[in-house]
Amino acid sequence: MEVSTELIVNALWETLYMVSVSLFFGGIIGIFLGILLVVTRKGHILENRFIFSIVNPIVNIFRSIPFIILLVAIIPLTRLIVGTSIGTTAAIVPLVLHIGPYFSRLVENSLLEVDEGIIEAAKSMGATPLQIIYRFLMPEAFSSLILSLTTATIGLIGATAMAGAIGGGGLGDVAITYGYQRFSTITILVTVIILVILVQGIQGLGNKLERKARRV
Amino acid sequence: MIEFRQVSKVFDSGGNKVEALRDIHLTVEKGDIFGVIGFSGAGKSTLIRTVNLLEYPTSGEVIVEGNLAKLSENEIRQAKKDIGMIFQHFNLLNSKTVFDNVAMPLLLSKLKKREIKERVHEILRFVGLEEKAKNYPDQLSGGQKQRVGIARALATNPSILLCDEATSALDPQTTKSILHLLKRVNEEYKITILMITHEMEVIKQICNRVAVMEDGHVIETGNVFDIFAHPKTDTTRNFVKSVVRDEVPESVYRLLKENNDESRIFKIEFFGTDSGQPIVSKTAKMYNVEINVLFGNITELQGIPFGNLIVELIGDDYEIKRAIAFIISQHIEVKEVLEDGSQHRIDRERFVGNALHG
Ligand SMILES: Nc1ncnc2c1ncn2[C@@H]1O[C@H](COP(=O)(O)OP(=O)(O)OP(=O)(O)O)[C@@H](O)[C@H]1O
Numbered sequence: 235m236e237v238s239t240e241l242i243v244n245a246l247w248e249t250l251y252m253v254s255v256s257l258f259f260g261g262i263i264g265i266f267l268g269i270l271l272v273v274t275r276k277g278h279i280l281e282n283r284f285i286f287s288i289v290n291p292i293v294n295i296f297r298s299i300p301f302i303i304l305l306v307a308i309i310p311l312t313r314l315i316v317g318t319s320i321g322t323t324a325a326i327v328p329l330v331l332h333i334g335p336y337f338s339r340l341v342e343n344s345l346l347e348v349d350e351g352i353i354e355a356a357k358s359m360g361a362t363p364l365q366i367i368y369r370f371l372m373p374e375a376f377s378s379l380i381l382s383l384t385t386a387t388i389g390l391i392g393a394t395a396m397a398g399a400i401g402g403g404g405l406g407d408v409a410i411t412y413g414y415q416r417f418s419t420i421t422i423l424v425t426v427i428i429l430v431i432l433v434q435g436i437q438g439l440g441n442k443l444e445r446k447a448r449r450v
Numbered sequence: 451m452i453e454f455r456q457v458s459k460v461f462d463s464g465g466n467k468v469e470a471l472r473d474i475h476l477t478v479e480k481g482d483i484f485g486v487i488g489f490s491g492a493g494k495s496t497l498i499r500t501v502n503l504l505e506y507p508t509s510g511e512v513i514v515e516g517n518l519a520k521l522s523e524n525e526i527r528q529a530k531k532d533i534g535m536i537f538q539h540f541n542l543l544n545s546k547t548v549f550d551n552v553a554m555p556l557l558l559s560k561l562k563k564r565e566i567k568e569r570v571h572e573i574l575r576f577v578g579l580e581e582k583a584k585n586y587p588d589q590l591s592g593g594q595k596q597r598v599g600i601a602r603a604l605a606t607n608p609s610i611l612l613c614d615e616a617t618s619a620l621d622p623q624t625t626k627s628i629l630h631l632l633k634r635v636n637e638e639y640k641i642t643i644l645m646i647t648h649e650m651e652v653i654k655q656i657c658n659r660v661a662v663m664e665d666g667h668v669i670e671t672g673n674v675f676d677i678f679a680h681p682k683t684d685t686t687r688n689f690v691k692s693v694v695r696d697e698v699p700e701s702v703y704r705l706l707k708e709n710n711d712e713s714r715i716f717k718i719e720f721f722g723t724d725s726g727q728p729i730v731s732k733t734a735k736m737y738n739v740e741i742n743v744l745f746g747n748i749t750e751l752q753g754i755p756f757g758n759l760i761v762e763l764i765g766d767d768y769e770i771k772r773a774i775a776f777i778i779s780q781h782i783e784v785k786e787v788l789e790d791g792s793q794h795r796i797d798r799e800r801f802v803g804n805a806l807h808g
């Protein structure tokens with residue numbers, strides 16, 4: 235069977251759709267959890283052993299489940315949230331649950347890179363914990379956060395390839411169903427090239443924005 | 451005014467107890483530039499950090515217009531706006547311009563944009579960085595960064611400024627200019643300054659009072675001149691020596707060995723009563739002695755000369771005695787430098803008596 239341009243374009247859109255929507259929700263979750271992981275740790279501005287000892291293992295659990303398993307394991311939850319367990323939209327739920335905790339670790343690392351002296355200065359000015367987070371930590375970590383977001387986005391593109399398992403569609407799905415299962419080398423080639431371009435483009439953009447944030 | 455009352459601080463890191471502060475009593479008066487000096491690990495940073503509660507004392511009280519620790523979180527944050535702080539490594543936000551860094555405390559206080567702008571420019575003018583407002587910290591030299599730090603600390607018009615090793619990352623020349631700026635802060639804005647350092651030079655240049663810390667204790671405290679003139683502990687003596695050299699150089703001893711009887715060597719110590727030169731020339735004129743200055747170390751403490759001169763007096767014994775008696779009568783301490791390496795203090799009564807009665 236031949237692969238039409240339309241099929242590829244369609245798949246590209248599906249991939250972009252899945253990536254952008256799950257990046258949006260996963261990004262919010264990741265930033266929220268990442269901040270939580272930082273500020274509730276020992277000695278930090280909102281040290282809270284209870285919260286930290288809940289969030290930390292939860293993030294670990296999600297990080298340790300392979301995406302393909304997560305995809306099927308949470309089918310009931312997916313059905314509950316989006317009303318169906320198959321299709322592109324349905325794939326977004328596991329993608330969010332996959333990328334959120336992953337991104338939260340990256341955010342955590344970025345925020346921990348901020349010099350402790352900055353927090354000292356903030357405290358000495360009488361900043362509230364919330365002010366410390368959004369006036370000091372986030373701006374200082376901004377360039378590093380851009381790189382984290384870039385890494386998360388690329389990770390998401392990889393994960394969408396598996397969304398085919400629940401009928402999510404997308405480029406990865408095309409590569410597997412048309413290319414691998416029906417021996418169409420050209421399909422594999424085309425989808426791979428598109429994916430490579432996509433990843434290169436995103437990484438390039440991320441690097442550029444990061445450099446801009448650092449003013450170099 | 452800042453008052454430390456029986457302040458102790460124990461750090462407990464994994465069963466490993468460190469007593470960083472032990473029963474500190476200290477009063478910093480309004481208008482002081484109060485220096486705290488000590489070796490690394492003495493507890494200086496911990497001490498200064500208890501003032502704005504970056505560190506809570508384990509016991510005792512720190513009084514800054516009342517005991518901050520007794521206030522609510524919110525009131526503490528308000529009170530902190532009256533206490534500025536600058537740091538050894540400046541702690542500026544690299545992602546923000548000089549203007550935005552200085553504006554930060556005002557932004558936190560939710561001032562109006564126009565007010566912020568006015569205040570920031572005013573304070574940047576004061577520290578001499580107005581034309582750098584749009585630059586970023588990484589485009590500035592260390593000294594300029596500390597000026598930004600000072601501007602930021604002063605933005606909210608505090609009455610106290612805390613400086614933790616504010617010049618330790620700077621070269622001597624830049625250190626001087628920053629200290630000069632701090633002096634202006636103290637004089638023009640009437641801000642009480644509490645500064646921590648391990649360099650006696652810093653204390654010498656701008657402090658009026660000093661406390662010496664060792665191992666969590668304040669081992670000596672007083673006005674800078676007294677501490678320099680009469681250090682009571684070895685630690686303090688060593689700090690003083692780092693600024694005012696006290697030892698007699700080898701060359702002087704060598705000279706002593708070759709000396710004939712007609713010459714004696716004395717160390718004249720000035721604690722501010724008079725500077726060296728006039729006394730020396732006056733003495734040489736009034737008595738039949740020749741005076742050679744062999745070695746000198748005179749510095750200035752709060753505008754008053756301080757230090758010592760090593761002089762050789764040549765003449766007959768009687769004239770030398772009379773000359774020395776005269777110097778002593780000017781309330782200047784004189785010690786004779788002897789060949790065996792000792793310096794013995796000349797007994798005022800006997801020497802003066804001998805000289806007068808021949
Ligand atoms: N947060 C902390 N936890 C555990 N121990 C600490 C902590 N802060 C300081 N200490 C210990 O308290 C003692 C005093 O430290 P402090 O930083 O006050 O010394 P310092 O005089 O400022 O020294 P330096 O000149 O090196 O800055 C040291 O033994 C230090 O190890």
Ligand SMILES: [Mg+2]
Nearest residue numbers: 494495496615
């Ligand atoms: Mg220190």
